[in-house]
Amino acid sequence: MKYFLLTILSIIFIYFISTIPPFFSIDGVVQPDLIIILVIFVCFNFNEIFSYLFSFIIGFFCDAILGTYLGFHSSVYLIISYFTSRFGNLFYKEKFFNKLLLVLISDIFYRIILLVINFQKSKSIITIFVFVFIIPFYTVFLYFLFHYLKKFLKKFYVTR
Amino acid sequence: MNSRKKIFFFSLLFISFLLMILSNRFTFYSFKSVLLYPLKPFNFIVDYIGFTFQDRKIFREEMVTIFQKNLEINRLKFLEYENENLKNLLTIKNRFKEELIFSEVIGQDKLAGEFLTIDKGKVDGVEEGMPVLSLKGIVGKIVSVDKYSSVVETFNNSNFRVGVMDREKEQFMLCYFYRTGFLKVENVKYDSKLKIGDSIFTSGFGKIFPENIPVGKIIKIEVLEDGDFFYVVEPFENIFSIKYVFLIKMDKDFYRNRFERAKKRELTKFGWYTIYKRTFE
Numbered sequence: 001m002k003y004f005l006l007t008i009l010s011i012i013f014i015y016f017i018s019t020i021p022p023f024f025s026i027d028g029v030v031q032p033d034l035i036i037i038l039v040i041f042v043c044f045n046f047n048e049i050f051s052y053l054f055s056f057i058i059g060f061f062c063d064a065i066l067g068t069y070l071g072f073h074s075s076v077y078l079i080i081s082y083f084t085s086r087f088g089n090l091f092y093k094e095k096f097f098n099k100l101l102l103v104l105i106s107d108i109f110y111r112i113i114l115l116v117i118n119f120q121k122s123k124s125i126i127t128i129f130v131f132v133f134i135i136p137f138y139t140v141f142l143y144f145l146f147h148y149l150k151k152f153l154k155k156f157y158v159t160r
Numbered sequence: 161m162n163s164r165k166k167i168f169f170f171s172l173l174f175i176s177f178l179l180m181i182l183s184n185r186f187t188f189y190s191f192k193s194v195l196l197y198p199l200k201p202f203n204f205i206v207d208y209i210g211f212t213f214q215d216r217k218i219f220r221e222e223m224v225t226i227f228q229k230n231l232e233i234n235r236l237k238f239l240e241y242e243n244e245n246l247k248n249l250l251t252i253k254n255r256f257k258e259e260l261i262f263s264e265v266i267g268q269d270k271l272a273g274e275f276l277t278i279d280k281g282k283v284d285g286v287e288e289g290m291p292v293l294s295l296k297g298i299v300g301k302i303v304s305v306d307k308y309s310s311v312v313e314t315f316n317n318s319n320f321r322v323g324v325m326d327r328e329k330e331q332f333m334l335c336y337f338y339r340t341g342f343l344k345v346e347n348v349k350y351d352s353k354l355k356i357g358d359s360i361f362t363s364g365f366g367k368i369f370p371e372n373i374p375v376g377k378i379i380k381i382e383v384l385e386d387g388d389f390f391y392v393v394e395p396f397e398n399i400f401s402i403k404y405v406f407l408i409k410m411d412k413d414f415y416r417n418r419f420e421r422a423k424k425r426e427l428t429k430f431g432w433y434t435i436y437k438r439t440f441e
Contacts, residue, residue, distance in 0.1 A: 048165050049164075049165060049168055052165075052168055052169050052172055053168075053172070056172045056175070056176065059176070060179075061195065063179075063183075064195035064196065065195065065196060069179075069180050069183045070179040070180065070182070070183040071175075071176040071177060071178070071179030071180035071181075071182075071183060072176075072180055074172075074175075074176040074179065075173055075176035075177060075180065078169065078172055078173050078176060079173070082169055
């Protein structure tokens with residue numbers, strides 16, 4: 001039931017963020033990928049099979065809503081979730097810093113693939129640099145914030 | 161257990177790639193539109209929250225300003241175009257001794273381009289049979305005159321005939337309507353040196369059109385079964401895109417006396433008589 005609820009809520013979340021493009025963005029330019037954060041969060045906190053299925057469904061809806069090729073986001077999120085589940089559970093489970101590193105690598109990987117796909121549309125080296133290497137740090141920062149927000153809320157509810 | 165996960169992962173990955181390949185070949189518009197349908201309430205909510213009343217008011221005012229500016233730009237563009245055309249028409253004035261009447265096309269037979277309606281009529285001194293020209297060349301002649309407007313019978317009309325000649329004034333021929341947008345030149349000498357691409361001009365023999373008005377250029381030579389041939393001519397002016405024309409105002413008795421003059425000449429066999437008859441009777 002919780003898996004189903006999480007998937008439905010995530011789909012609603014995708015619909016919601018796709019209607020507000022500059023969500024958590026800085027000046028409309030530096031736009032973090034909140035869906036990557038969601039996918040990685042699911043990979044860290046749920047079992048592998050569900051995380052694969054979740055990545056696939058979320059990616060599928062992303063493709064349908066964002067207008068890219070059907071299957072593009074699904075495959076990218078699946079690969080990210082595969083590596084996150086495999087290596088995240090093996091090496092980085094305890095250390096929070098390593099989790100952040102994994103988020104960073106995943107986001108860079110996702111952006112490099114996006115860049116390859118949209119190679120003709122890319123304009124300058126600075127834009128590419130910002131897109132591939134700067135924005136992922138902002139995504140990591142957001143993941144960091146969400147993590148502590150989750151911790152805080154957990155503490156708050158436990159003490160109550 | 162581990163292999164089950166792997167199989168599951170790779171099967172999902174395979175489906176993803178399959179979808180990518182398929183979406184490259186087919187566009188799933190209907191499928192995507194179904195998935196995009198739930199976006200509507202979100203869009204509505206975002207619109208409602210995002211645009212406060214004040215924002216909406218500013219937005220509406222900005223839209224009105226932009227619309228007005230666009231309207232102004234379009235008006236200026238039209239005036240510029242009109243100004244250019246009128247300037248060109250004025251340069252024509254020096255070419256003719258006769259008085260010219262400048263006019264704007266206000267109506268058009270869009271199907272075959274046989275008739276044009278212009279904004280000048282009896283009040284402006286327009287008379288039946290007046291030649292109508294444009295910047296590029298011949299257009300037609302006036303066949304009906306009202307108080308404030310007139311009807312022009314263009315070269316796309318099957319009654320159209322005009323005497324033409326080559327640039328060197330060596331050959332005098334007759335130009336008829338051939339099919340919409342094309343004329344044919346007959347009475348061609350067998351030793352004619354005219355070739356495709358040569359321009360032809362009015363000869364002025366018909367006394368409807370003045371001499372040396374460009375008619376069109378030869379695009380084809382049609383040879384008949386009996387060895388006779390005629391030229392197919394493409395007029396310089398396109399009736400369907402014409403905007404301004406000018407009429408040549410001859411002296412008052414010119415049109416009245418012309419029929420009588422023609423009658424005296426007894427040109428019945430040649431065909432000119434028929435033209436006058438058709439025009440003035």
